[in-house]
Amino acid sequence: MTDFQWTKSQFYVPEGMIYLDGNSLGPLPLNAKDRVGASMTDQWGEMLITGWNKAGWMDMPRRVGDRIARILGAANGSIVMGDTLSIKVYQALSSALDLRPDRRVILSDTGNFPSDLYMAEGLIKSLDRDYELRVVAPEDVYDAIDDDVAVTLITEIDYRTGRRHDMQAITERAHACGAITVWDLAHSAGAVDVDLAGANVDFAIGCTYKYLNGGPGAPAFIYVRPDLADTVRPALSGWLGHAAPFDFELNYRAGDGIDRLRVGTPPILGLVALDAALDVWDRVDIADVRARSIELSEAFVEEVSAGCPALKLASPSDPHARGSQVSYHFEQGYAAMQAMIDRKIIGDFRAPDLMRFGFTPLYIDVDQVRAAARTLCDVINLNLWDDPKYKTRQKVT
Numbered sequence: 001m002t003d004f005q006w007t008k009s010q011f012y013v014p015e016g017m018i019y020l021d022g023n024s025l026g027p028l029p030l031n032a033k034d035r036v037g038a039s040m041t042d043q044w045g046e047m048l049i050t051g052w053n054k055a056g057w058m059d060m061p062r063r064v065g066d067r068i069a070r071i072l073g074a075a076n077g078s079i080v081m082g083d084t085l086s087i088k089v090y091q092a093l094s095s096a097l098d099l100r101p102d103r104r105v106i107l108s109d110t111g112n113f114p115s116d117l118y119m120a121e122g123l124i125k126s127l128d129r130d131y132e133l134r135v136v137a138p139e140d141v142y143d144a145i146d147d148d149v150a151v152t153l154i155t156e157i158d159y160r161t162g163r164r165h166d167m168q169a170i171t172e173r174a175h176a177c178g179a180i181t182v183w184d185l186a187h188s189a190g191a192v193d194v195d196l197a198g199a200n201v202d203f204a205i206g207c208t209y210k211y212l213n214g215g216p217g218a219p220a221f222i223y224v225r226p227d228l229a230d231t232v233r234p235a236l237s238g239w240l241g242h243a244a245p246f247d248f249e250l251n252y253r254a255g256d257g258i259d260r261l262r263v264g265t266p267p268i269l270g271l272v273a274l275d276a277a278l279d280v281w282d283r284v285d286i287a288d289v290r291a292r293s294i295e296l297s298e299a300f301v302e303e304v305s306a307g308c309p310a311l312k313l314a315s316p317s318d319p320h321a322r323g324s325q326v327s328y329h330f331e332q333g334y335a336a337m338q339a340m341i342d343r344k345i346i347g348d349f350r351a352p353d354l355m356r357f358g359f360t361p362l363y364i365d366v367d368q369v370r371a372a373a374r375t376l377c378d379v380i381n382l383n384l385w386d387d388p389k390y391k392t393r394q395k396v397t
């Protein structure tokens with residue numbers, strides 16, 4: 001059984017703050033500060049260029065990938081780190097399309113994060129081969145998969161509502177129709193139980209600064225089903241995905257397996273912070289995290305529906321049909337969230353009217369969740385949001 005009191009002691013959250021935005025940016029793991037500091041002085045400072053060998057920097061994208069594989073039900077050697085998630089969307093999608101050269105449809109849904117759709121749009125334009133990005137309602141994805149679909153590009157958990165797709169069922173259906181699956185796990189990794197090998201997923205991608213607490217702009221990951229990894233063609237054919245980067249050949253030859261999905265020089269300081277953030281997972285069972293996150297979100301929903309029945313839940317009411325977050329519709333949601341933040345309860349706002357709250361058992365407990373819900377009810381019932389200072393929109397909402 002995971003000791004959540006211990007996990008909580010492993011993070012820094014400012015005094016008095018209730019942080020319900022770990023779905024956007026996880027808090028600082030205490031050990032990350034020391035580890036990044038040490039790697040700057042002892043490795044970058046002392047070793048300089050020899051750090052690539054001596055400190056094992058060159059192997060870090062694979063080593064850290066293996067630690068994430070354990071959380072996602074994937075085999076060792078099937079995940080590699082690098083770049084940001086948007087880049088990984090492009091990379092996975094282009095390799096996936098290549099595996100179905102006779103098909104022209106990319107299937108996604110309106111609940112997908114815009115960057116995923118934008119990257120698909122950009123790729124389609126560059127390829128200039130009459131690809132179609134078919135975007136359907138989330139509840140229609142399953143039925144929209146047919147023999148025309150080359151690739152499904154689906155984010156398992158909706159960033160706005162938390163709605164969760166059935167990865168196993170959709171993957172099975174896609175395979176039955178001969179399509180390749182790309183799953184975006186941005187809001188899944190570290191939040192819910194994922195079984196990439198069990199679900200027979202082809203490609204998966206995700207970021208690590210949300211529920212994995214790797215820090216702002218932490219490197220993303222890409223997974224390729226092991227039996228496909230030696231066949232996929234890397235569209236971003238950078239030198240570190242080459243079979244022999246230090247032979248400096250003039251032509252590209254893809255490296256073995258997942259290594260071919262590497263692109264350029266890995267962001268070592270970011271990987272060191274992420275590696276430190278992953279230490280906590282050595283003593284965490286994702287099934288416990290999922291069970292506890294359901295308890296937390298249910299406590300929040302229960303408190304809000306009792307104290308503030310006017311607030312309309314935008315998330316599925318069945319906790320098993322959503323990820324680790326809950327959203328409410330409120331027309332003045334931006335101002336209301338600013339009023340919450342002013343009271344040291346941190347969530348965020350997503351246009352047009354969603355107040356979003358993330359539940360992260362590693363550092364949030366049920367008393368904090370209930371207190372946050374009571375403050376939300378006060379903000380709404382007493383119109384505490386109705387103050388000009390809460391209504392000026394900032395760049396990041």
Ligand SMILES: *Cc1c(COP(=O)(O)O)cnc(C)c1O
Pocket residue numbers: 084085086087112113115116155159184186187207
């Ligand atoms: C957070 C998120 C992103 C962000 O991509 P970056 O390149 O890391 O900025 C992309 N897709 C989804 C589904 C996300 O939730």
